[in-house]
Amino acid sequence: MNAKICIDSPFLSLLNKKDKGDNISECMTCGICTSRCSWYDGEGGPDPRQMVRMAQLGLDSLLAQSYMIWDCMLCNHCTVECPMGIVMENVARKARSLPDAIERMPQDIKNGIQTRLETGDVNGFTQEDFIETIEWVNEELCDEMDDSKAAIPTEQKGAKYLYLPNPRELGTNILHLQAMARLFYAFGESWTMSSRHTDVTNWGYFVEDDDIEKTMLLQVIEAAEDIGVENLVLSECGHGFFALRKRAEDLIGRKPKFNVLSILEVTLDKLENGVISLNPEAYPYPVAYHDPCNLGRKSGVFEAPRQLLAHICKEVVELTPNRMNAVCCGGGGALLQDSNSTKRRMISGKAKADQIKAAGVKHLATACLSCHRQLTEIVKYYELDVKVDTVAALAAEAIMHK
Amino acid sequence: MNKSTPSVLVVGGGIAGMAAAKTLDDFGVSVHLVEKREYLGGKAFDWACMATGECRNCGACLSAELADQMNHLKHATIHLKSSINGIKKNNDGFGTTLNSESSAVISTNAVLLANGMTPFDASRLPELGYGVYDQVITTADLNNLLKREGLKEILPDTTSPAIAFIQCVGSRNRELCRDYCSQVCCKTALRQANKILHNIPEAQITVFHIDLQIIGKEFRTQAEYVKARVNLFQGVPAKILSDREQGKLTVIHEDPETGARVARHFDLIVLSVGIGPSLQVIEIAKQLDIKPDTWGFLSSGALLPSGVYAAGVTQGPTDILTARDQGIIAAHKIIQDFNILSKTKHNSTIAVLGESKDSGMICHALSKEGWLVVRLDSGNHQAPEISGVTSFYSVSLRSVNGTVGQYDLLFTAKGYEHNIKAASIIVVGDAQMVLYSGLNDSDKIKSLSQFVDVFEKTPAKVPKTVAFWLDRQKQEWKDHARTCLHLATALAEKGQTAIVIMEKMLVHGLKGQKLYDDARHKGVRFLRVSNPAQINVISDNGHLVLEMNEATLPGVRLSAECDLLVLPEAVNPPASAPEISHFLRQQCDSEGFLQSANVRHRFVGSPRRGIFFLGSCHDETDEVDIAREINAVKASLEALTTSNIRTEPLPAINENKCARCLTCYRICPHAAVTIKGNYKPVIVTDACFGCGICVSHCPAEAISAVCELDSDTSGITASKTVIFACERSGELALKSAMNMEMFSNKTARIIKVPCAGRIGEAMMIQQLLNGAKRVIIAACHEGNCRSVSGSRLAAARAKLIVEDTGLQDNSIRHYSVAANEPVKIAKIVSAADSGKEI
Structure with a gap:
């Protein structure tokens, strides 16, 4: 392969802000990142240093045509110890926005983005679908709780909390939505859902298109401001949380007129303030916790899920390594969202499966529905006898009604 | 306080502190040497010998030698197991209290901070598994294993263990606030790799590095040899995985051929941890109101108040030899600053020989201090006049005779013949x-x-x-x-x-x-x-x-x-190197640059007293090095003129016995024998190192050494084993082994010699005649002998006797043992006792 170095390539000018993390020109080729990528088994997988070097030397088309930028899980595990503070997701995501790369964007991602931009929901979930689904859920909830107030309120202007679900909660994982509704019911404060708020995800983030990401953010933010809520409560979603909590302000150029909270933070707060109580015997055995990269390493939320878990299970078991050095589940960076990547996801998840196996637990919790799906699949693929749940779902199960 | 006899507090009994204390003591300055451990020597003292058949020039053994010399200081108080409790600047200087003694305040005029170094704590990078996996160790841990010859304890039972070194752990890392190169780790790792290969020839050694830093002739002259024996990979793994099933450690790195990420498995991984300043420096600096640089060093950027000096790693990462020189230079700076030397003109001539852009600098520096400088420049490009310096251009050397204090240089300049006398000769010259x-x-x-x-x-x-x-x-x-x-x-x-x-x-x-x-x-x-x-x-x-x-x-x-x-x-090398080395009777290094890489004489000295090398004629030197070398030369010149330094007993020629064969003249490695009229050889005391090679080589037995050695060797030997031990290597190792209770002087008789070259055939054989079963010669490694050939000559002699007489192989045997190899010498002696080979 031939390539010519280019000192002022378009891509470099995207990256040459030299802000912390964007400073790829400072790479000294120490190779630390290459040794740390957790995709270290089997075929394929990104080589972080090669990506940085291609970017640094202005080999835009080589980089853009490389499979590596789409295989990269954007987890930043590789650059945690970069001596220069380079952040890999900035390189890989920005590379995905190069013209040559856009051509190679997985079809599923392209479709999802288009649908979300057109309909406000990545699956094209309509208002009618929403109403129908919520009605069905409400019946279940009211039956279960034997209380008509257990129903999910919708379109309640001025509610204290607006819950923004993961689209899967309105489809394949409706049980999770029910669990969240039980949590809100237990909180006993005004809350609502909205037909304009069915999707916490933001695939614009995956493809580093600031315009798309911003549009998607505004779809959520402006609609929430219309309803006039105090707090936007996000479902357990790693990148959704990262985009809304950490990136939104920069991208839309202002602060949203509400607080952005994770369902975990709200639940922990209610628990600590005695609003709810959780059964300490709910899981009388050790439960391991997987740090979602977007929630943990990128957003700094390490302790809240662990504290919640600690209330309800015998012991929180750590996977090694964890927190800042946690290993990606293998579904990051839009691999999970691309149906053509299913096989590769099993390879990229091998490191995680090894960790889970080494931890020797029967129950694994995480705080991201994408991780949850990937973990469920790798556990099955690697024939581990481990049940996977989200922390909030476990908490909902453990509510003790007064 | 009496201005004429100032006192200095030296903090740290490592190589820099000891070198400084020794220098100050030589000049009659009273020294308080404070060391926190219970023995002197610092980190270098713990370091294993890296020799593999020949010296690898690390300099660690010099620490043992210096530590021994500390016992003989005249004006020094040594405070072991002590550290600084409080230190205050006052009108006269400094008042210091130590933690170990009662409230007595030590008053000194100056403070030299030589606190040494702290290795990077590898557990700060958890993904390397240091402290988690037994087979992940640091270079310091590996050193301890090598020193006690225990490496095999942590290796699997195989002849070809796979061992990796990972460089730059805690160095060159801005995110860890350690964005400097530790300077020593690449050389350390390669020397250790080479040592392992010496012990386990089939070991598979891999070195992961960022940029191999091979700087300085001590290692550059050997680097190609070592590099060829290990696998080098650019890129340093930062994550070590443990493969339980295989019992191996795994790292992922990029295959340089295919570009694919591949797993490599190792039995042992050695982390080359970087070095930083001692933590105590920060505390002391605070009390003295000094602001260290961002890394905690008292580097040139950190302005030191008057009376405070720094040497060794305290002022920046340095290797052992540099630390030693810095200690000596700091001591000289103190001596100068406190006017300990008389201000009178030295009245001695120094010849500065060679063509160099740096020669002006050294001429200027010397003439400023009152030396009479004669510049012999082989070039014809006239340099600007320097006051007090006489310059000759287009110089062509004809001969160099004489010894220190009275060198006789014959040369032509612009076609005219000249002859000058010089106390010392400084060779400059550009590569x-x-x-x-x-x-x-x-x-x-x-x-x-x-x-x-x-x-x-x-x-x-x-x-x-x-x-x-x-x-x-x-x-x-x-x-x-x-x-x-x-x-x-x-x-x-x-x-x-x-x-x-x-x-x-x-x-x-x-x-x-x-x-x-x-x-x-x-x-x-x-x-x-x-x-x-x-x-x-x-x-x-x-x-x-x-x-x-x-x-x-x-x-x-x-x-x-x-x-x-x-x-x-x-x-x-400069084109003139062969000629100059010939005239000065000095070896070049293996690359052809002037001066051998022998650590006994580095950086600027030579086996011939009064001959110095400076600048790129002998090694790569930048501005910092040149400045240091000039200071080192100045310090050495001062030391030469301080008369009370020489103490060792020296040989003398008995004129009546002398056959005038001039063997002594030819063999003296220090060129200390001159010929007076009618082929009469004379040993010049000032130039003599007292090695005794001439004594043992004189066919007429005309040279006697006034030392206890001769009387020592007579009489019946009670011990079965007699060890001739060089006082710079074998004897120090034996002392150390005795301290560690690995060896008792009851099991063998030790005869200390100034140099193994002193031991003649007769002396060796006499021991056997006296009843000894075995004679061991414990002397310096090849390339490490201060008298260049002493150890080598002894080895050849022992071999010759055994071959000629048909004695058993191990009845007289030479072993290379450095001062820091107590385990090795103990093993040699005990094997000799039990009649086994080692």
């Missing part, structure tokens, strides 16, 4: 810079010095894109790397394009890494090439196109365009 001419001569290719000229004089003529190609020819010199970094950064700052092609970047000195970081930050592009032969330079349409296989992008044939290609010159 030859040779431009490689393998590329088509083109106005688009310039040498580095040509480019510097253009850059400085006509910057407008510097084209838009300039490429620098480092290590194009042979090893890169640190000065070239630095110059290129400066130039490339300057071009990038001006909006021009600078590309640097290199195999590795030398980041010498405390600021080297920052300079490199700055260059990349400003947009200089660095391309790595592992095989320079694969680079094509093509002229294309007014540009040059460089095509190469970039090392970090395997499978990509990369091309870069430039308007000008700059090639640093190859650095060769």
